Amino acid sequence: MIPGYRIVRELGRGGMATVYLAVQESLGREVALKVLDASFAADADFAERFLREARIAGGLKHRNLLPVYDAGRTGEYLFLAMEFVPGGHAGDLRGGDPDEIRRCLIDIAAGLAYAHAKGVVHRDIKPENILCREDGSYLLADFGIARSTQTTRELTGPQAVLGTPSYMSPEQWRGEAVDGRSDLYSLGILAFELLTGSTPFHGESGWAIGMQQMNAPRPRLPQALSSWQPLLDQLLAIDPNARFASANEVIAALGGKPEATPKPAVAFPQVPHRPTTPMPMRNPLAQNRIAALFGLALLLGAIGYWLGSEETLAPAPVIEPPQTEHTVPPQPTESVAVLPFRVLSSQVGDEHFADGLSEEILSSLAAIPELKVPGRTSSFAWKEKTADLREIATALGVAHLLEGSVRRAGPQLRITANLIRAGDGATIWSQSFDSDAEDIFAIQNEIAIVVADRLAVQIGARPLPTLARLPAAQRASYLETVGALRNLTSAGLIERVQTLREFEATGDGGPDLYVRLHLAIAHLARNGMLAFDIAQQEQQDYQRTLAARFAGSVEVLLGEALLVQTRGEASNRISEHERALLLFRQVLERWPNDPLAATQAAFVARTLLRHAEALEYSRRAVAIDPEDPSALYALANAQGSAGQGDAAVTTMQELVRRFPDTPYAATLALFLAGNGNIADAIMVDRDCLQSTRPAGCAAPIRLLRLLRFDARADAMLRLRPESSRLAVDGYDALRRGELPEAAYGRTSFIALMEAVAEAAAQQRHAQGLEYLRLGWPREQTLDGEGSAEQLDMRASIAFVSEALMRPDPPDAERRKRNLKALARTVAAMPPATMPYPTVFWALGTEILSGNRDAVFHRLDGAANLNPLLWQHWVLSPSGLEMPTAAFLRADARFADLWKRREDLIERERTRLKQLWPEIEAVD
Numbered sequence: 001m002i003p004g005y006r007i008v009r010e011l012g013r014g015g016m017a018t019v020y021l022a023v024q025e026s027l028g029r030e031v032a033l034k035v036l037d038a039s040f041a042a043d044a045d046f047a048e049r050f051l052r053e054a055r056i057a058g059g060l061k062h063r064n065l066l067p068v069y070d071a072g073r074t075g076e077y078l079f080l081a082m083e084f085v086p087g088g089h090a091g092d093l094r095g096g097d098p099d100e101i102r103r104c105l106i107d108i109a110a111g112l113a114y115a116h117a118k119g120v121v122h123r124d125i126k127p128e129n130i131l132c133r134e135d136g137s138y139l140l141a142d143f144g145i146a147r148s149t150q151t152t153r154e155l156t157g158p159q160a161v162l163g164t165p166s167y168m169s170p171e172q173w174r175g176e177a178v179d180g181r182s183d184l185y186s187l188g189i190l191a192f193e194l195l196t197g198s199t200p201f202h203g204e205s206g207w208a209i210g211m212q213q214m215n216a217p218r219p220r221l222p223q224a225l226s227s228w229q230p231l232l233d234q235l236l237a238i239d240p241n242a243r244f245a246s247a248n249e250v251i252a253a254l255g256g257k258p259e260a261t262p263k264p265a266v267a268f269p270q271v272p273h274r275p276t277t278p279m280p281m282r283n284p285l286a287q288n289r290i291a292a293l294f295g296l297a298l299l300l301g302a303i304g305y306w307l308g309s310e311e312t313l314a315p316a317p318v319i320e321p322p323q324t325e326h327t328v329p330p331q332p333t334e335s336v337a338v339l340p341f342r343v344l345s346s347q348v349g350d351e352h353f354a355d356g357l358s359e360e361i362l363s364s365l366a367a368i369p370e371l372k373v374p375g376r377t378s379s380f381a382w383k384e385k386t387a388d389l390r391e392i393a394t395a396l397g398v399a400h401l402l403e404g405s406v407r408r409a410g411p412q413l414r415i416t417a418n419l420i421r422a423g424d425g426a427t428i429w430s431q432s433f434d435s436d437a438e439d440i441f442a443i444q445n446e447i448a449i450v451v452a453d454r455l456a457v458q459i460g461a462r463p464l465p466t467l468a469r470l471p472a473a474q475r476a477s478y479l480e481t482v483g484a485l486r487n488l489t490s491a492g493l494i495e496r497v498q499t500l501r502e503f504e505a506t507g508d509g510g511p512d513l514y515v516r517l518h519l520a521i522a523h524l525a526r527n528g529m530l531a532f533d534i535a536q537q538e539q540q541d542y543q544r545t546l547a548a549r550f551a552g553s554v555e556v557l558l559g560e561a562l563l564v565q566t567r568g569e570a571s572n573r574i575s576e577h578e579r580a581l582l583l584f585r586q587v588l589e590r591w592p593n594d595p596l597a598a599t600q601a602a603f604v605a606r607t608l609l610r611h612a613e614a615l616e617y618s619r620r621a622v623a624i625d626p627e628d629p630s631a632l633y634a635l636a637n638a639q640g641s642a643g644q645g646d647a648a649v650t651t652m653q654e655l656v657r658r659f660p661d662t663p664y665a666a667t668l669a670l671f672l673a674g675n676g677n678i679a680d681a682i683m684v685d686r687d688c689l690q691s692t693r694p695a696g697c698a699a700p701i702r703l704l705r706l707l708r709f710d711a712r713a714d715a716m717l718r719l720r721p722e723s724s725r726l727a728v729d730g731y732d733a734l735r736r737g738e739l740p741e742a743a744y745g746r747t748s749f750i751a752l753m754e755a756v757a758e759a760a761a762q763q764r765h766a767q768g769l770e771y772l773r774l775g776w777p778r779e780q781t782l783d784g785e786g787s788a789e790q791l792d793m794r795a796s797i798a799f800v801s802e803a804l805m806r807p808d809p810p811d812a813e814r815r816k817r818n819l820k821a822l823a824r825t826v827a828a829m830p831p832a833t834m835p836y837p838t839v840f841w842a843l844g845t846e847i848l849s850g851n852r853d854a855v856f857h858r859l860d861g862a863a864n865l866n867p868l869l870w871q872h873w874v875l876s877p878s879g880l881e882m883p884t885a886a887f888l889r890a891d892a893r894f895a896d897l898w899k900r901r902e903d904l905i906e907r908e909r910t911r912l913k914q915l916w917p918e919i920e921a922v923d
Contacts, residue, residue, distance in 0.1 A: 005023065005024055005031070005079075006025055007021075008023060016037055017037060017050075019034045019035075020033045024069070024070070030084040031081045033079060033082075035079045036050045038077060047073075050078050059118070060115055062111055062114040063137065063139070064138065064140060066140065069081045082141070085132070085139065087131065087132035087133050087134050089127055089131050089132065090130035090138065091128060093194045094127070095195075101194045104132075104138045105191055105254055106256035108130055109251045109254070111139065112180065112187070112247040113246065113248050123183070123186075125140070125167055125183055125187055126186070129142040166199045166201065167189045168186070168213060169213070170238050181245075185237075200219035200236075201219075218233060219232070229582065231253050242612040247259070252825070334372065336372075336400040336401065337374045337396045338361050338373065339402065341354040341355075341403070341404040341406050342354070342405040343406055344406065345406070353406065356467075358404075362379065363512065366593040374397070375593070379627075389425060390422055399422055401420045403417075403418055403420065404418060413434070414432060414434050417433075465511070465512045466508070466510035466513040470508050477499075481496055481500065481503075493520060493527075497520045500516055504517060510550075511549075511550040512555065514543070514545065515558055518558075522565070526569070535566060536566055536567055554587060557586050558587045561580050564580040565580040577604050577607050580600075581605055581608065584597045584600055584601035584604065593624055598620045598624060599621040599628070599631050599634050601617040602620075602638055605617055606634075606637055606641050609829060611643075614641065615642055617634075618637075619635060627658075629655055629658075629664050632659075635651050636671060640671060640674060641829075642830060642833070648674075649677070652672075666688065669685045672684060676908075677908075678905075682916075683912075683916060686916065730751065734754055734878060735877050735878055737762070737880070739755070739762070742767070742771055744771075756771050756801045756804065757804075757877065759771065760805055760876070760883055761882050762876075763883075768805040796825075799822070800848065804848070819849045826842040843858055843859070843862075844873060848884075852887075856894075858870075859897050860897065863897050863901065
């Protein structure tokens, strides 16, 4: 049939081609000979695609890609000669050993990393295209529908969809341009199939499967395989921007060694992703009709596919991407904002009572997935303002408003509620309730039910809240406490937490009470007002009670998420943060209007360096509750960590403009400095220090870090209260080359790193280790059990600092392994990122690992921002050379980077003198 080849036997047959075992007679070697059927070989497009496979595969030379030896046309046949691999394919691994599956995925990801770096996207990852050699290695075959990003002519029209339905990415189904992240999605489908034995999405037609790929919730693994869930969640994200940025990141996540590709592995560009509502499919008749039309298009486009051909050729269904836990949800059809009820009497406590009543109604309505309800912070922002209802509704993005009033006359209460349509100001429903305290819950519940009914949504069955369970005499006190907690500062937190504890001790608390206790206790721990071990024990006790009394309620999930988040902050273990993020996702699936879960999910995702997820969750929190400063702060942090410095500064400036009295406002200087605006940062802190609230400004050591490039401004610090003397005097000592008392390292995170740096420069390692011991009393260490891959950023920084202090560690091989593990983690971080500690960790990891190219790639990205982000590894506070300086200066690229640093400092010095002419006289 094919000159030069002797056919031995048939290996397999598809809709367009047959594969034979053959012997290449010139070399006497066995090959797999793929022969295109004559009817398809006569078609110019199919012939070109077949030969393109040869050209693409022939140009890829990698141990995990099937090599092509020969290709051509003879008579009416087209053929490819490839390596014969007799070991079977990846389908044999279904439901098998997870470790073997991991090895398979690492091998295929390695092949993809190489192909993507060469500009080739495979587009048909599936078990049958993954072959197993006799030595146990795996390789990827069949580049028949691969696409080269360097090719300008597509072989099919712009609306064509190529691939195997069960493995196609959402963007493949939509007929959009694809990059390597499409292959990573297919790799996620493959991983799910091999682990569980079947693909996650099934249907009677390709259309049904495609709808699920684009619309269905992401698949969940059995509990026994839960450790794989974070990997699959990122691989199978519907938005390509939420997936891994490269195949090398997948290899690192699987515990393998990233590939050294022909050029730096492609990190695929961020593409616009506009979340929209999935196509409704409620009418079975309509669904069947659409499926039939789609099937007809498939038949016309590629006859024979459903009988076993190797690819699908079909018009792309015009469907927008669906919502997942990684994207901001579309606005529900119905929407209502609950405004704080007005107080029409002057009795003490009535204002908190009214706030608590409003919040209870809001919570009931916010639990309805079909109803958009702005968060409490957004609604309560209008409490003291007089504005037209239409203006309020427009600002909150809702179609309806619920407003009301509370009037007390002795023991009697009159509560009035009004549901208003914002468009024309018409009152849809209005009612007054006269009662005593015993009927408060009944009134609150009735109001929520009526509002839901009028907006044509339903309130699902939920456990009775605390208000309904408390004795009548305690309800007013509880509502007052809830109202006070809404904007509580640390000063009054202990007293209010004690009140909540007393309510819980009565045994009458509802699930909402336990969530409030979780939040309050975690806040106490984060602010140093309660030891972490005590806080965790108390949260665990409350969680056990919550789970026992209200099993199955969403509050149990939320409480568990908050508990695990606190535990992660105490242990600094990645596994705890991953579990917390999973729980917050599950809460949002059931309570899509909860800004707390979205905000906390953003913070946790950022801790895990999942920048795309952190951005999505923080944007979702802002969309739910745009008046919540914590949501804006989460967004600014996510933007900074993702390398979006300008956006982060803009968000922080907006936060300060709108919420100047929040603690978050004090961090604006850090964001400015982190983006290279050092002069502006100094001015912000100067103005803050000269205000009536200097204690609320940024920590003094952070300011000192800014002033390091211009010591003349240090006199500003003398404006600080006496409580900052240890930080100020300690830093002055460091600049003189003196090591301050060990307690100095506990004044702030940056103070600790400065002290360790000076100790390292002076080779006083024992003192440096003492700083670390006092500064990280709760951190996990790497001297005992565990590895760097299990620790989060703060614990990893401790490890990097410790490595600096121990140039000759007792277990050098262990440190080397852990540095490699950290290097795989930091590879996912953008080179220009904020805040400062992340750069310290990433750069330090790569310097200590000796990865010179990675170091200078990161330095180049940060060089035009703030040099203080990286000069720590060159000079100590007193100006001594750091132990790592020689490694940097030995590279020819360093001189240019240092010059860029000096130019930026000179620019900022000039700007500072323009902004603050009196600076010369300050000292």
